[in-house]
Amino acid sequence: MTEAADRLFTNAEVHTLTDPDEVHEALAVRDGEIVRLGDAYEVEFLEGVETDVIDCEGRVVLPGFIDAHTHVENLGRYLVHADLSGAESAQECLERLEARAAETDDGAWIQGFGYDESEWDDADYLTREDLDRVSDDRPVVALRVDMHAASLNSVALERFAAELPDGDVRKEDGEPTGVVVEDAAEAVRKGIAPGxxxxxxxxxxxxxxxxxxxxxxxxxxxxxxxxxxxxxxxxxxxxxxxxxxxxxxxxxxxxxxxxxxxxxxxxxxxxxxxxxxxxxxxxxxxxxxxxxxxxxxxxxxxxxxxxxxxxxxxxxxxxxxxxxxxxxxxxxxxxxxxxxxxxxxxxxxxxxxxxxxxxxxxxxxxxxxxxxxxxxxxxxxxxxxxxxxxxxxxxxxxxxxxxxxxxxxxxxxxxxxxxxxxxxxxxxxxxxxxxxxxxxxxxxxxxxxxxxxxxxxxxxxxGFDEDRLGTLEVGKRADLVVLEESPWEADRIDGIDVAKTVVDGAVVFDGGEA
Incomplete structure (x- = not known):
């Protein structure tokens, strides 16, 4: 006799993303593995006394997204330190850094991440003169969005002076502008690496x-x-x-x-x-x-x-x-x-x-x-x-x-x-x-x-994971995402909210509880 499922996802629009894509109404999970896909009637045969049934209320279910190029620690820095992404000017970056400075202890580094000068009217990197306005007695560093360039104030430049390859230190009239790139930017990243x-x-x-x-x-x-x-x-x-x-x-x-x-x-x-x-x-x-x-x-x-x-x-x-x-x-x-x-x-x-x-x-x-x-x-x-x-x-x-x-x-x-x-x-x-x-x-x-x-x-x-991840098929891990709207029908795909994220059949994010 077939064992009951641990969890069912029903009343859904389940896209397998196989080739060709198949669409089902429901999906069953046991021990973190997909054990059945099909219409609601046949999948619900696997419902037992202790089976958790999640009604997706008609939402789209896809294989969980796999981000093939991340920097998770740096992502956390955006969330914990000054997030400079989306700033519309150098001045807005400085204001965000000043706000971060007010939250941190005296003497601590003031760090910001993700500025993009190419989207400003004045498309210039942040300079040491800019960052000296945030603080002239504490080290300040702002990393560009690509992490290949960093901007430092005078205090930070002095602290890193012996570690920055001269060829990667941008200068004007022979003086450092506060902008460093590549190996010098890497020296800065290493220097502020957390424990x-x-x-x-x-x-x-x-x-x-x-x-x-x-x-x-x-x-x-x-x-x-x-x-x-x-x-x-x-x-x-x-x-x-x-x-x-x-x-x-x-x-x-x-x-x-x-x-x-x-x-x-x-x-x-x-x-x-x-x-x-x-x-x-x-x-x-x-x-x-x-x-x-x-x-x-x-x-x-x-x-x-x-x-x-x-x-x-x-x-x-x-x-x-x-x-x-x-x-x-x-x-x-x-x-x-x-x-x-x-x-x-x-x-x-x-x-x-x-x-x-x-x-x-x-x-x-x-x-x-x-x-x-x-x-x-x-x-x-x-x-x-x-x-x-x-x-x-x-x-x-x-x-x-x-x-x-x-x-x-x-x-x-x-x-x-x-x-x-x-x-x-x-x-x-x-x-x-x-x-x-x-x-x-x-x-x-x-x-x-x-x-x-x-x-x-x-x-x-x-990532050599195609046998267990990437599509929704029987025998693969139950990693999936439930979306509030269909990406095939939404006016703007980037405006779609995530309703649930599931790994091994367990809900690791629930938008209804956020």
Missing amino acids: YEETRDLVTAGLEHAAERGVTAVHDMVRNSVAPRVYRDLEAEGELPTRVRINYWADHLEAVTEVGLATNAGSDRVRTGAIKTYTDGSIGARTAKLGEAYADGDGDTDGEWVVDPDELRDIVDRADAEGYQVTAHAIGDEAIEETVSALEETDDPAGARHRIEHVELATDDHLERMADAGIVASMQPNFHRWAAEGGLYDQRLGEDRRRRTNRLRDVLEAGVPLAFGSDCMPLDPLLGVHHAVTAPTEAQRLSVTEALRAYTRGAAYA
Whole structure:
């Protein structure tokens, strides 16, 4: 006799997101696994005396979103420190930093995260003179939205003076402006890295936010952080609401290898993912490596190598030889060229599921070679926020290159495996889906179903999880999201609220109780 289900989700519009997509009325869960999908009548046969029945009241149910590129600790910083995202001017940033200063102890760092000067009328980075107005006796730091640039006040500059590579310190008339990029920005991030207890608070806040957005699994990019220990402790205590795949920075390759961590090793909730490396920087910081100079630079500025091509190949060769999946940040066309070249020369790039993060300025040749090699494109559809006429891409690249950024449609049609993530700019899959289907360049738009699949089954594939996650099928884990509106019918997908987020059949976020 068939055992009763632990939980039923009934009166729903359940989309499996298989190919083709199937739609059912109900879903049954036992021991965290989907055991039946179908019409309400047949699924309700699994209702027992102790079965919990959730009436979805006609709402849409989808596989839980998998964010294939996150920085959970940094997300927590937005939530705990001064959130500078959405600020419409430098002055508004300073006001938010001043408010944060009033909340913290004298002498403590004043930290802000996520400012984006490209959306201001006066599109200049925050400077030390700006931040000195917040405090002239406490260190103040404001990280740009891409985390590739940081702004420091005079006190912070003095404290970091010996640790900042001179080439990454922006100057005017020979004096530091307070703006630092790439390796210097990384030195700042490392210098303000929190200890265990604060990291736990930040991670907890970040994962709670992720659950509120319907995210059931994340691929977290980890560098110089105790976050992996936090994840394992939370799981051991039964307090981890999200599946976490930890992508360790290449700095840690030797240590990760020595302790025996391997790609896909771990537990049900916490697993080791890829070895992650940079190649170039970001378009916003003018450090993405381009084949031709920036449109708004000095005529010679074409970006920089954060990790040069020789070092990249060494990292790829060593990590691949140890059996690790490799993922490399590559934004500019020059960086993508070197990354594709390095990854396609490994023994089995498709089997290893090597990835390129961002892929913002790929050429037709790059996409063809990625498809042939089976290299995954891990992309952020929310980056289309900068692709409108007059936006960041237009400012930095000019109109022609702006139209060739984030080629989502071309990636799919080339046959490149596509996974979506947010890079926490912000973490919000429905916002990403909205941008994917409304991209400023119409030829690059995806259908709603295609965009949802990239945030579910595509991201699952990028993390070797397609056998247990990414679609709603019998035998897979019951990770799902219940939406207040249908993304196929809503006027604005980014305006849809999450009603419930479910991991292993258990509700980890309930919008009705929020």
